[in-house]
Amino acid sequence: MPGTVLTITSGKGGVGKTTATANIAAALASRGEKVVCLDADIGLRNLDLVLGLENRIVYDLVDVVEGRCRLRQAMIRDKRLPNLFLIPAAQTRDKTAVSPTDMVQLCNELRQDYDWVLIDSPAGIERGFRNAIAPADQVLVVTNPEVSAVRDADRIIGLIEAEEKGPARLLLNRLNPALVREGNMLDAEDVLELLAIDLLGVVPEDESVVVSANRGTPVALDANSRAGLAFRNIARRLLGEDVPLMPLEDSGGLLQRLGRLFGKGD
Protein backbone atom coordinates (compact mmCIF):
# COMPACT_ATOMS: atom_id res chain seq x y z
CA MET A 1 0.00 0.00 0.00
CA PRO A 2 1.47 3.40 -0.91
CA GLY A 3 2.23 5.74 1.97
CA THR A 4 0.51 8.96 2.99
CA VAL A 5 1.87 12.43 2.23
CA LEU A 6 1.10 14.73 5.15
CA THR A 7 1.93 18.42 4.74
CA ILE A 8 2.39 20.54 7.87
CA THR A 9 1.74 24.20 7.16
CA SER A 10 0.61 27.50 8.70
CA GLY A 11 -0.39 31.04 7.80
CA LYS A 12 1.73 32.84 10.36
CA GLY A 13 5.41 31.99 10.77
CA GLY A 14 7.01 30.62 13.91
CA VAL A 15 3.95 28.78 15.21
CA GLY A 16 5.68 25.38 15.39
CA LYS A 17 5.56 23.66 11.98
CA THR A 18 9.14 22.44 12.09
CA THR A 19 8.78 21.33 15.70
CA ALA A 20 5.59 19.46 14.82
CA THR A 21 7.10 17.82 11.73
CA ALA A 22 10.16 16.58 13.64
CA ASN A 23 8.15 15.27 16.55
CA ILE A 24 5.31 13.64 14.66
CA ALA A 25 7.93 11.99 12.45
CA ALA A 26 9.89 10.73 15.46
CA ALA A 27 6.73 9.49 17.18
CA LEU A 28 5.54 7.67 14.05
CA ALA A 29 8.98 6.14 13.49
CA SER A 30 9.21 4.96 17.08
CA ARG A 31 5.93 3.11 16.52
CA GLY A 32 7.57 1.22 13.69
CA GLU A 33 6.32 3.30 10.74
CA LYS A 34 8.75 4.05 7.92
CA VAL A 35 8.92 7.83 7.75
CA VAL A 36 10.67 10.37 5.54
CA CYS A 37 10.59 14.10 6.32
CA LEU A 38 11.00 16.60 3.58
CA ASP A 39 12.11 20.12 4.46
CA ALA A 40 10.32 22.30 1.91
CA ASP A 41 11.43 25.56 3.50
CA ILE A 42 14.07 26.25 0.86
CA GLY A 43 16.51 28.96 1.89
CA LEU A 44 15.54 28.69 5.57
CA ARG A 45 16.38 25.12 6.41
CA ASN A 46 15.77 24.11 10.03
CA LEU A 47 14.31 20.64 10.22
CA ASP A 48 17.85 19.17 10.14
CA LEU A 49 18.75 21.12 13.30
CA VAL A 50 15.63 20.19 15.23
CA LEU A 51 16.21 16.53 14.35
CA GLY A 52 19.92 16.80 15.18
CA LEU A 53 21.02 15.72 11.69
CA GLU A 54 22.67 18.94 10.52
CA ASN A 55 26.19 17.52 10.42
CA ARG A 56 25.38 14.77 8.00
CA ILE A 57 24.00 16.73 5.05
CA VAL A 58 25.71 16.20 1.72
CA TYR A 59 22.92 16.67 -0.83
CA ASP A 60 19.57 18.43 -0.56
CA LEU A 61 16.12 18.66 -2.11
CA VAL A 62 17.24 20.95 -4.93
CA ASP A 63 20.14 18.61 -5.80
CA VAL A 64 17.58 15.80 -6.18
CA VAL A 65 15.19 17.88 -8.28
CA GLU A 66 17.99 19.17 -10.52
CA GLY A 67 19.45 15.69 -10.94
CA ARG A 68 22.82 16.26 -9.24
CA CYS A 69 22.29 13.20 -7.06
CA ARG A 70 20.00 10.24 -6.74
CA LEU A 71 17.11 10.39 -4.28
CA ARG A 72 18.76 7.84 -1.97
CA GLN A 73 21.92 9.93 -1.72
CA ALA A 74 20.04 12.91 -0.32
CA MET A 75 18.31 10.90 2.38
CA ILE A 76 19.82 11.03 5.85
CA ARG A 77 19.02 8.18 8.17
CA ASP A 78 18.47 8.96 11.85
CA LYS A 79 20.80 6.86 14.00
CA ARG A 80 18.41 6.74 16.97
CA LEU A 81 15.42 5.79 14.82
CA PRO A 82 16.47 3.65 11.87
CA ASN A 83 12.98 4.06 10.34
CA LEU A 84 13.33 7.83 10.12
CA PHE A 85 14.84 9.71 7.18
CA LEU A 86 15.31 13.36 6.27
CA ILE A 87 15.62 15.09 2.93
CA PRO A 88 17.00 18.53 3.82
CA ALA A 89 16.12 21.79 2.12
CA ALA A 90 18.73 23.70 0.13
CA GLN A 91 20.06 26.60 2.13
CA THR A 92 21.51 28.78 -0.61
CA ARG A 93 18.65 28.69 -3.12
CA ASP A 94 15.12 30.05 -3.12
CA LYS A 95 11.68 28.54 -3.43
CA THR A 96 11.53 28.90 -7.20
CA ALA A 97 14.24 26.22 -7.53
CA VAL A 98 11.47 23.65 -7.03
CA SER A 99 8.04 23.50 -8.67
CA PRO A 100 4.79 21.92 -7.46
CA THR A 101 5.18 19.31 -10.25
CA ASP A 102 8.67 18.40 -8.99
CA MET A 103 7.21 17.86 -5.53
CA VAL A 104 4.41 15.66 -6.83
CA GLN A 105 6.88 13.50 -8.78
CA LEU A 106 9.26 13.19 -5.85
CA CYS A 107 6.48 12.25 -3.43
CA ASN A 108 5.06 9.67 -5.83
CA GLU A 109 8.43 7.98 -5.68
CA LEU A 110 8.72 8.25 -1.89
CA ARG A 111 5.18 6.97 -1.36
CA GLN A 112 6.21 3.60 -2.76
CA ASP A 113 8.79 2.93 -0.05
CA TYR A 114 7.57 4.83 2.99
CA ASP A 115 4.45 4.71 5.16
CA TRP A 116 4.62 8.47 5.73
CA VAL A 117 6.07 11.42 3.85
CA LEU A 118 5.97 14.46 6.13
CA ILE A 119 6.48 17.83 4.47
CA ASP A 120 7.59 20.82 6.56
CA SER A 121 6.11 23.78 4.70
CA PRO A 122 7.31 27.37 4.87
CA ALA A 123 4.84 29.86 6.36
CA GLY A 124 2.66 32.04 4.19
CA ILE A 125 0.75 31.84 0.95
CA GLU A 126 3.51 32.01 -1.66
CA ARG A 127 5.27 29.54 -3.92
CA GLY A 128 6.78 27.59 -1.03
CA PHE A 129 3.31 26.87 0.32
CA ARG A 130 2.09 25.74 -3.11
CA ASN A 131 5.09 23.43 -3.45
CA ALA A 132 4.38 21.92 -0.06
CA ILE A 133 0.69 21.22 -0.54
CA ALA A 134 0.78 20.08 -4.19
CA PRO A 135 1.64 16.44 -3.31
CA ALA A 136 -0.39 16.31 -0.05
CA ASP A 137 -2.90 13.59 0.76
CA GLN A 138 -3.60 15.23 4.11
CA VAL A 139 -2.88 18.73 5.38
CA LEU A 140 -2.22 19.74 8.96
CA VAL A 141 -2.50 23.43 9.83
CA VAL A 142 -0.50 24.54 12.87
CA THR A 143 -1.56 27.58 14.83
CA ASN A 144 -1.22 29.16 18.28
CA PRO A 145 -4.11 30.35 20.47
CA GLU A 146 -3.43 33.98 19.64
CA VAL A 147 -5.36 36.44 17.47
CA SER A 148 -3.06 36.93 14.49
CA ALA A 149 -2.08 33.26 14.28
CA VAL A 150 -5.75 32.23 14.25
CA ARG A 151 -6.63 34.80 11.62
CA ASP A 152 -3.77 33.68 9.37
CA ALA A 153 -4.71 30.04 9.94
CA ASP A 154 -8.20 30.81 8.64
CA ARG A 155 -6.73 32.30 5.49
CA ILE A 156 -4.53 29.29 4.82
CA ILE A 157 -7.42 26.88 5.50
CA GLY A 158 -9.41 28.72 2.83
CA LEU A 159 -6.53 28.39 0.35
CA ILE A 160 -6.16 24.68 1.09
CA GLU A 161 -9.86 24.26 0.32
CA ALA A 162 -9.49 26.27 -2.87
CA GLU A 163 -6.65 23.96 -3.96
CA GLU A 164 -8.96 21.01 -3.23
CA LYS A 165 -6.59 19.63 -0.61
CA GLY A 166 -9.07 20.00 2.24
CA PRO A 167 -10.45 19.48 4.70
CA ALA A 168 -7.32 20.39 6.64
CA ARG A 169 -6.98 19.40 10.27
CA LEU A 170 -5.72 21.56 13.11
CA LEU A 171 -2.77 21.31 15.47
CA LEU A 172 -3.11 23.88 18.21
CA ASN A 173 0.38 24.48 19.58
CA ARG A 174 1.68 26.34 22.65
CA LEU A 175 -1.54 26.31 24.62
CA ASN A 176 -0.85 27.66 28.10
CA PRO A 177 -3.32 26.01 30.52
CA ALA A 178 -2.78 28.58 33.27
CA LEU A 179 -3.61 31.45 30.91
CA VAL A 180 -6.67 29.61 29.62
CA ARG A 181 -7.88 29.05 33.17
CA GLU A 182 -7.67 32.71 34.02
CA GLY A 183 -9.53 33.67 30.87
CA ASN A 184 -6.63 35.27 29.07
CA MET A 185 -6.00 32.75 26.31
CA LEU A 186 -8.29 31.30 23.69
CA ASP A 187 -9.15 27.70 24.52
CA ALA A 188 -9.05 24.85 22.01
CA GLU A 189 -12.85 24.95 21.78
CA ASP A 190 -12.82 28.65 20.90
CA VAL A 191 -10.27 28.15 18.14
CA LEU A 192 -12.15 25.18 16.72
CA GLU A 193 -15.40 27.09 16.72
CA LEU A 194 -13.75 30.03 14.93
CA LEU A 195 -11.92 27.98 12.31
CA ALA A 196 -14.59 25.28 11.90
CA ILE A 197 -12.20 22.43 11.14
CA ASP A 198 -11.36 19.15 12.85
CA LEU A 199 -8.74 19.00 15.58
CA LEU A 200 -5.85 16.55 15.38
CA GLY A 201 -4.26 17.60 18.65
CA VAL A 202 -3.32 20.23 21.20
CA VAL A 203 0.29 20.67 22.28
CA PRO A 204 0.94 22.64 25.48
CA GLU A 205 3.51 25.39 25.83
CA ASP A 206 6.44 23.46 27.26
CA GLU A 207 10.04 24.40 28.04
CA SER A 208 11.17 20.93 27.13
CA VAL A 209 10.47 21.79 23.48
CA VAL A 210 13.17 24.46 23.58
CA VAL A 211 15.59 22.25 25.49
CA SER A 212 15.18 19.38 23.07
CA ALA A 213 15.57 21.69 20.08
CA ASN A 214 18.84 22.89 21.63
CA ARG A 215 20.02 19.31 21.85
CA GLY A 216 18.64 18.10 18.53
CA THR A 217 16.62 15.30 20.09
CA PRO A 218 12.87 15.45 19.38
CA VAL A 219 10.79 15.94 22.52
CA ALA A 220 8.48 13.12 21.38
CA LEU A 221 11.24 10.74 22.48
CA ASP A 222 11.23 12.19 26.01
CA ALA A 223 8.89 10.07 28.12
CA ASN A 224 8.53 12.79 30.77
CA SER A 225 7.60 15.70 28.53
CA ARG A 226 3.99 16.91 28.29
CA ALA A 227 4.55 18.22 24.79
CA GLY A 228 6.21 14.91 23.92
CA LEU A 229 3.12 13.03 25.07
CA ALA A 230 0.91 15.35 23.03
CA PHE A 231 2.98 14.64 19.90
CA ARG A 232 2.90 10.90 20.56
CA ASN A 233 -0.89 11.11 20.87
CA ILE A 234 -1.07 12.96 17.56
CA ALA A 235 0.95 10.21 15.89
CA ARG A 236 -1.42 7.59 17.29
CA ARG A 237 -4.42 9.51 15.97
CA LEU A 238 -2.79 9.63 12.55
CA LEU A 239 -2.51 5.85 12.76
CA GLY A 240 -6.25 5.67 13.31
CA GLU A 241 -6.35 5.20 17.08
CA ASP A 242 -9.00 7.00 19.06
CA VAL A 243 -6.91 8.85 21.66
CA PRO A 244 -8.72 11.35 23.90
CA LEU A 245 -7.25 14.84 24.34
CA MET A 246 -5.11 15.15 27.41
CA PRO A 247 -6.85 17.09 30.15
CA LEU A 248 -5.76 20.70 30.50
CA GLU A 249 -5.75 20.62 34.26
CA ASP A 250 -3.17 17.89 34.25
CA SER A 251 -0.58 20.13 32.72
CA GLY A 252 1.51 20.61 35.83
CA GLY A 253 2.41 17.12 36.93
CA LEU A 254 1.51 15.71 40.31
CA LEU A 255 3.37 18.17 42.50
CA GLN A 256 1.82 21.21 40.91
CA ARG A 257 -1.58 19.60 41.03
CA LEU A 258 -1.15 19.08 44.76
CA GLY A 259 -0.04 22.68 45.07
CA ARG A 260 -3.23 23.76 43.36
CA LEU A 261 -5.22 21.65 45.76
CA PHE A 262 -3.78 23.65 48.62
CA GLY A 263 -4.63 26.91 46.91
CA LYS A 264 -1.25 27.83 45.53
CA GLY A 265 -2.15 27.58 41.86
CA ASP A 266 0.59 27.73 39.25
Add this chain to the structure above:
Amino acid sequence: MGWLDRLRGNKNSARQAKDRLQLVLVHDRTDLSPGQLGALKDELIEVISRYVDIEPQAVEIQLSQSGREQYLVANIPLRPTRRARR
Protein backbone atom coordinates in the same frame (compact mmCIF):
# COMPACT_ATOMS: atom_id res chain seq x y z
CA MET B 1 -4.46 38.35 37.31
CA GLY B 2 -5.58 38.23 40.94
CA TRP B 3 -8.59 36.44 42.38
CA LEU B 4 -10.46 39.74 42.72
CA ASP B 5 -10.26 40.38 39.00
CA ARG B 6 -11.25 36.82 38.40
CA LEU B 7 -14.33 37.23 40.60
CA ARG B 8 -15.29 40.42 38.83
CA GLY B 9 -14.80 38.66 35.55
CA ASN B 10 -13.95 41.95 33.84
CA LYS B 11 -10.56 41.01 32.48
CA ASN B 12 -11.50 38.18 30.19
CA SER B 13 -9.32 39.00 27.21
CA ALA B 14 -9.94 35.56 25.66
CA ARG B 15 -13.62 36.47 25.27
CA GLN B 16 -12.62 39.71 23.53
CA ALA B 17 -10.19 37.86 21.27
CA LYS B 18 -12.91 35.45 20.23
CA ASP B 19 -15.50 38.16 19.57
CA ARG B 20 -13.07 40.23 17.53
CA LEU B 21 -11.90 37.22 15.54
CA GLN B 22 -15.47 36.17 14.82
CA LEU B 23 -16.10 39.50 13.10
CA VAL B 24 -12.82 39.75 11.26
CA LEU B 25 -12.93 36.19 9.91
CA VAL B 26 -16.36 36.67 8.40
CA HIS B 27 -15.07 39.62 6.40
CA ASP B 28 -11.72 37.97 5.55
CA ARG B 29 -13.49 34.93 4.13
CA THR B 30 -15.76 36.91 1.86
CA ASP B 31 -13.38 39.65 0.88
CA LEU B 32 -16.14 42.06 1.81
CA SER B 33 -15.23 44.95 4.07
CA PRO B 34 -17.77 46.46 6.46
CA GLY B 35 -17.77 49.54 4.20
CA GLN B 36 -18.59 47.53 1.10
CA LEU B 37 -21.32 45.73 2.96
CA GLY B 38 -22.84 49.12 3.78
CA ALA B 39 -22.70 50.17 0.13
CA LEU B 40 -24.29 46.88 -0.89
CA LYS B 41 -27.10 47.51 1.56
CA ASP B 42 -27.77 51.01 0.20
CA GLU B 43 -27.93 49.79 -3.39
CA LEU B 44 -30.10 46.86 -2.46
CA ILE B 45 -32.58 49.18 -0.75
CA GLU B 46 -32.64 51.38 -3.81
CA VAL B 47 -33.36 48.49 -6.19
CA ILE B 48 -35.94 46.81 -4.02
CA SER B 49 -37.76 50.09 -3.40
CA ARG B 50 -38.44 50.30 -7.13
CA TYR B 51 -40.63 47.24 -6.84
CA VAL B 52 -42.06 47.19 -3.33
CA ASP B 53 -42.58 49.61 -0.52
CA ILE B 54 -40.01 48.98 2.23
CA GLU B 55 -38.72 50.73 5.30
CA PRO B 56 -35.06 51.50 4.65
CA GLN B 57 -34.24 51.83 8.37
CA ALA B 58 -35.54 48.37 9.14
CA VAL B 59 -33.44 46.58 6.51
CA GLU B 60 -30.75 44.30 7.90
CA ILE B 61 -27.95 42.78 5.83
CA GLN B 62 -25.56 40.44 7.58
CA LEU B 63 -22.94 37.88 6.85
CA SER B 64 -23.59 34.69 8.70
CA GLN B 65 -21.95 31.32 8.69
CA SER B 66 -22.49 27.65 9.15
CA GLY B 67 -19.22 25.75 9.47
CA ARG B 68 -16.95 27.30 6.86
CA GLU B 69 -19.84 28.25 4.55
CA GLN B 70 -20.76 31.91 4.40
CA TYR B 71 -24.21 33.34 3.80
CA LEU B 72 -25.46 36.80 3.05
CA VAL B 73 -28.66 37.14 5.06
CA ALA B 74 -31.08 39.94 4.30
CA ASN B 75 -34.06 40.85 6.38
CA ILE B 76 -36.28 43.30 4.50
CA PRO B 77 -39.61 44.09 6.16
CA LEU B 78 -42.27 45.27 3.72
CA ARG B 79 -44.58 48.18 4.49
CA PRO B 80 -48.22 47.16 4.77
CA THR B 81 -49.67 47.75 1.33
CA ARG B 82 -51.91 50.81 1.07
CA ARG B 83 -53.83 49.69 -1.96
CA ALA B 84 -57.08 48.21 -0.90
CA ARG B 85 -57.75 44.75 -2.22
CA ARG B 86 -61.04 44.07 -3.80
